Amino acid sequence: MTPTTDDARKGLSDASDAKGLEALISRAARAGKGAAPVDRWNPDFCGDLDMEIKRDGTWFYLGTPIGRMPLVQLFSSVLRKDEDGKTYLVTPVEKVGIRVEDAHFIAVEVNAAGSGAEQVLTFRTNVGDVVEAGPDHPLRFVDEDETDGLKPYLLVRGRLEALVSRAVMYELAELGEEIDVDGIVMFAVRSKGAVFPVMPADQLRRLSE
CATH class of the missing domain: 2.30.270.10 (duf1285 protein)
Structure with missing residues (x-):
């Protein structure tokens, strides 16, 4: 069943635990392999996620480095920087903000x-x-x-x-x-x-x- 916007908001509100992150990973994976067509998606903004790309390219979640490269590559495939200068993870049903210290x-x-x-x-x-x-x-x-x-x-x-x-x-x-x-x-x-x-x-x- 396709997740609804309410599901996305609930997933984000639970993102401080493993299940919330797993839900986001699952929806990102369904977006497809390689760079996803994020510019064609216009989901609701669901808030900011405690995720950051550091200056050296290391991804952090809740202050902890994400050590699994396949997971980093998955998230990077649904990255989008909008005209507001902010960077988001975008799936067909949600858009969540992340921090970028320098470059993506x-x-x-x-x-x-x-x-x-x-x-x-x-x-x-x-x-x-x-x-x-x-x-x-x-x-x-x-x-x-x-x-x-x-x-x-x-x-x-x-x-x-x-x-x-x-x-x-x-x-x-x-x-x-x-x-x-x-x-x-x-x-x-x-x-x-x-x-x-x-x-x-x-x-x-x-x-x-």
Whole structure:
């Protein structure tokens, strides 16, 4: 029998115990394997869940790390970030809010194929997504002096992003080149015909001195 909205609200109200979490897991599993069509679902908001994705990509539930990767992958398949800037787990019958400390995923591996304008950068995330950077999956670079300095992000799907790990960022730096972008020489990387500026080339040279 398909769960009703009342069932979803009851499941969330019981989410502090194992049965409530199991109910959410069951409904997420029925949404299907792989990334679910969450953008097509418009269920009622049922409240916030004590679940958080930490900066290093670890998922926590009730303050405890979720150690089962298949479970993390299941939850990640029903993630959605809405226009309000908040992240939710979405099934056909419920939408519950979770917290995200930085990004939704971590890009843990990159493979470069081809060169120049023909280069394609393919990333793998910590939950198994494989994404080719390009016009539909852009890279952006944020310089945050108050945190970890230069931080690259890859758009995975919808509004969900992966923070590129430090080791992978060093690999990207090796693939970078100086490219004229709107009259400014930028240190940038290419993928699938798109150019993703990192920083002005003269700024990089000053940092290297």
